[in-house]
Amino acid sequence: MxxxxxxxxxxxxxxxxxxxxxxxxxxxxxxxxxxxxxxxxxxxxxxxxxxxxxxxxxxxxxxxxxxxxxxxxxxxxxxxxxxxxxxxxxxxxxxxxLPYKAKQLKEVVVAGAKPIIERKIDRLVFNVENAVAASGGDALDALKITPGIQVQNDQISMVGKGRVKVMINDRIIQLSGEELSNFLATIKSDNIQSIEVISNPPARYDAQGNSGLVNIKLKKAAVNSWNAALTGTYTQATYGTGGGAGSFSYQKNKLSFTANIDYKEGNRDRTEKDRINYPDQSWNTDFHKTVFTRATGINAGIDYQLTKRWSMGAQYLGSFSRPGVTEEDEGILTNRHTGKTDSLINTAAASKRVINAASLNWHSDIVLSRTGSKLLLNVDYFGYNNNVDRTFSTQNTWPNGKPIEGSFVSTNNTGQQDIKNYAARADIDMPLKWIKLSYGGKLSRIESHNDLSFYNTTTGVSILDPGKSNVFNYKEQTEALYISGNRKFSRIWEAQAGLRMENTRIEGVSVTYNQVNTNNYLQLFPTFYLAYTPNKVHSFSASYGRRIERPGYASLNPFRFYSSPYNYSEGNPALAPQYANNIEIKHAFKEYLYTTLFFLNETNGFGEVPFVDDKTQMQYFTQLNYFTYNSAGLSEAFSIPGVRWWENDHRVDVFYAASRFTKAVKLDNTTTWGCMFSTANTFLLNSNGTLKGSVNFWYRSPRNDLLYTNKGRASLDLALKYQLLKNNLLLALIAQDVLRTDERTATTYTGNVEQRYYSYFDNRQVRITVTYKLGNKKIAVKNRKFGNEEEKKRAQ
CATH class of the missing domain: 2.60.40.10 (Immunoglobulins)
Known part of the structure; x- marks a missing residue:
């Protein structure tokens, strides 16, 4: 059938x-x-x-x-x-x-730049290539300054809402958390054309991502030209990090080709503090971590115009990193009744990892008829391999420094995580007289294999502990169909509606525990948009979308991973997806003032929950479906027009959120007000526009975020960019978190046990970037028209 x-x-x-x-x-x-x-x-x-x-x-x-x-x-x-x-x-x-001009010029160079921020009916577009503060960084640096996006502790989310999924060139990256951050850190920001923030994606896109999608668009080759560039970057925080990059692009007649390579190496400091107040004793632990990075990123793409109506191409995205962490941790155990120190815990740990990731895409665009019907085919492969080798040793001592007999423990954990994702997608665009119709389908299969070996080395001999070792295999298959239609009823009214169906089958096998968990579910995801544009001054729109957030592979693994004798984390094979309903109402006044009212409802919400046992004084983290979350807010974005030397964008978000928890977490329901303010300013500092400066600032107010009460955070970033030698040489100086205010401080409770967390990821840094362009040359071409002009226009 x-x-x-x-x-x-x-x-x-x-x-x-x-x-x-x-x-x-x-x-x-x-x-x-x-x-x-x-x-x-x-x-x-x-x-x-x-x-x-x-x-x-x-x-x-x-x-x-x-x-x-x-x-x-x-x-x-x-x-x-x-x-x-x-x-x-x-x-x-x-x-x-067309009559010739009275005086012809030998050469005319037309230079134009898109505004840094563009707002469209269904998305915000942050043109990274024009943002001074993004020069010389990576994809994470670019996301940190993207309006409406916040990056905190390896989680990428929308202000006032929740987590998002990340796409690269319209294809979802099947990673999350630390794995996603490591992958994005190998993508050079100078190779990114734009970042699209899609809060209510249409039915064409995957339904994954409760609060929407972030789409990173990489640069393409300019028409009829070749370009090359060499870049050197040095970043100074507590330690230094250096790197270099090269890029090349070529486009002539039927052939288009791009290639980029980036390498960086260095250290960063990472400070964390835990404060756990048991009824009789306080545990204060300071974690001093040095994070080592050695990473290479490769991006290459080729496209060929087979006929006037048929183009085909492939793209490769590779990430090869060798991260490592060394730790020197000190814990002080204090008697809460006497205020005296009971004992000390000193821990030394080190981890080395080898992470290889590769994304390969084949695509084909076929124009099927003179009316503009198109068939778009995509076949994707994503592979991710993470090998880890971690050692730690712990020694308890009395306040005088004398070791406590029998308290020394040392271990060695070695393991491998292997993820493979295969996907095929077909999309059909059919512009009919009365409606623009799109429909298609997607097949996706994910396989994940985890193998961890735990060795006790306390005696000086490595002894395998099968009870703490782990083998876990996970499979997920999703079939999706969608249909979407867009209709412009008149000059002022336009509507779009879509429906996506996704059927998911999963299987998790814990070889260690001899446990098999399965789950099958079929869900429908409707979307709807309505736009009203009475004149050139005002425009209104409303949208609705239903979304899903599926648990990560590690979150489903029931194995307990011990990071110390007093701390472990475990997954939950019974974890179920969470669902979200998003509603947005928008108003635009000319191109200067944008107002958005939003409402988000999340059900069956899941996440990591901290617990402590006040008897054994063991702290552990587990995954649970434990909350329902509702938030409503107002976003005002505005710019001050008419100043030629000043491009500016300012945003204020105010929201109210209410969380209801299950009995398992033993916490009262919470409500909170929150706000965020951001301002981005780019200044032309000379008459010919070759010297630019930027001042960016954001502030997030204190708020309750599910289980945690968070203090306020802020960041001030400054940047200068200077172009010389006919714009072939670029110098950039960027200072991030100048005031060292981008710190996280959070408090939560488990029963009557208070837990406080502090973390600072060495965000205050200075980055220097030098780029020299070797190309920007025009190529003589045969005179022809391409069959994919519409696709090229959409990519601009």
Whole structure:
């Protein structure tokens, strides 16, 4: 039955569509000579519908335009531009002449830059390539300064909402937490074109990610050119980190190719503190960690235009890192009744890891008919391998420093985590007369294998402890179908609705515990958008979307992982997905003031929950479905226009949240008010725009965040960027967290036991970047039109 349905869908591409017209034309100079390379821009209601170039004979052609009034603009660097209005009611032929300018220039270089922040009906676009403060960093640095996004302790979330999933070039990365952070740290920010924040994704996208998606778009090759660049970066925090990068891109006629490589190496300091107040004793532990990084990132892509209607390509994204951590931890156990020190706990630990990740994509775009129907095919593979070797030793001593007999413990943990993800996706775009229709499907399979060996080395001999060793295998398969339609009812009303169905089957096998857990569920995820644009001053929109957050693979593993004799973490094979309903209402006043009202409802919420046993004084972390979360808020984003030398964007988010907990966590329900303020400012510091400076600041108020009460945080970032040697040499100086205020302090309770946590990840740092461009050269090309002009326009 499924094969019959897909066959019918495929045959439906080529059905003729009435009401879609063809515009052809010829462009000549004032003497009748054909003009090539004339740029034609087609607009409707001030919105750009298409752009194209005339060929060597001066001809141009576009298809699939519905009946409407269009404005056509024709311009070439050496000619006077011309404008033409066309009321399209049938196939139309246009003949137009462009007179040459009175004085021709030998060479004209047109340089333009998109604004740093763009707001669209369904997403915010942060143009990283134009952000001074992102120069020389990595993808995590870019996310930290993306409006509406917060990065905290390896978790990426939206302000006032919750966690998001991260995509790269529209493909979800099947990692989370620390693994995702390590992967993103190998992607150079200079290779990122933009970051899209999609709070209510349409049905085309995966339903994963409770609060939406963050889509990192990598740069593509410029048309008819080759470019190369060499970059050196040095970062000074407590310790220094250095690195270098190289990039090359080429595009001519049918072939497009890009390649980037990045390497960095160095250390960072990491400070953490735990304060656990048992009824009779306080445990105060200071963790002093040095994090070593040695990482290489590779990104390469190739695209080829097989025919006018068929293009094909592949992309590779590789990450190879060798991180390590050394720890010197000191714990002080104090009698709460006398205030005297009972004993000390000194721990030394070291871990070495080898992490290799690779993402490979094959894609094919086929234009199926003159009406603009397209078939988009994607096949993806993602592999992730993490090998770890961790040792730790603990010695308890009396206050005078004398060792406590029998308290010394040392261990060695070695293990491997291997993740493989296979996915295939087909998307169909079909512009009909009365609706723009999209539909398609996706198959995804994930396999994860974990193998950990625990060795007791207290006696000086490594002895395998099978009870603390672990083998866990996990499989997940998801089939998805979706359909979405967009309809513009009039000049002022537009609507879009979609429905996505995802069927998921999972199996977790704990070889250690001889335990098998399975779960199968089929869910529907509707989306809806409505836009009202009465004039050029005001626009309104409303959207709704249902989302899902699936547990990470490690969260389902029931094994207990001991980081010390007094601390362990474990997963929960019975963990179920959580679901979210998102509602947003937006208003835009011109391009200066944007207001958003949002509401989020999360059910069956899961996460890591800390527990302590006041008798054994053992602290452990486990995964539970333990909360329902509701939040409502107001977001105001505004900019001050009319100042040529100052590009600015300011945002204020205010929200109210209420959490209800299950009995398992033994906490009262919480409510909280929270707010965040951010301001991003870029200044032109000289007349030709080669020297720019930026001042960015954000502040998050104190708030309750589920189990934790968090103190306020803030960060001030400063940056300078200078371009010289005809913009071929770039110098950048960035100072992050200048005031050292991006610290986390949180408090929670387990019964009557208070727990306090403090962490600082060495965020105050200075980064120096030098980039030299070797290319930016134009290539002479044969005069032809491409069949994927629409896709190129969408990527700009």
């Amino acid at each position: 499924k094969s019959v349905i897909w066959t019918l869908l495929l045959f439906s591409f080529v059905l003729p569509v009435k009401g879609q017209y063809i515009v052809t034309g010829k462009i000549a100079d004032d003497k009748g000579k054909s003009l090539e390379f004339v740029n034609i821009v087609i607009k409707k209601d001030a919105a750009i519908i298409a752009t194209l170039l005339s060929d060597s004979a001066g001809h141009f052609k576009t298809t699939g335009l519905p009946a409407a009034l269009y404005q056509l603009t024709f311009h070439r660097y050496d000619c006077d531009p011309q404008q033409l209005s066309v009321q399209l009611t049938a196939d139309t032929v246009i003949t137009i002449r």
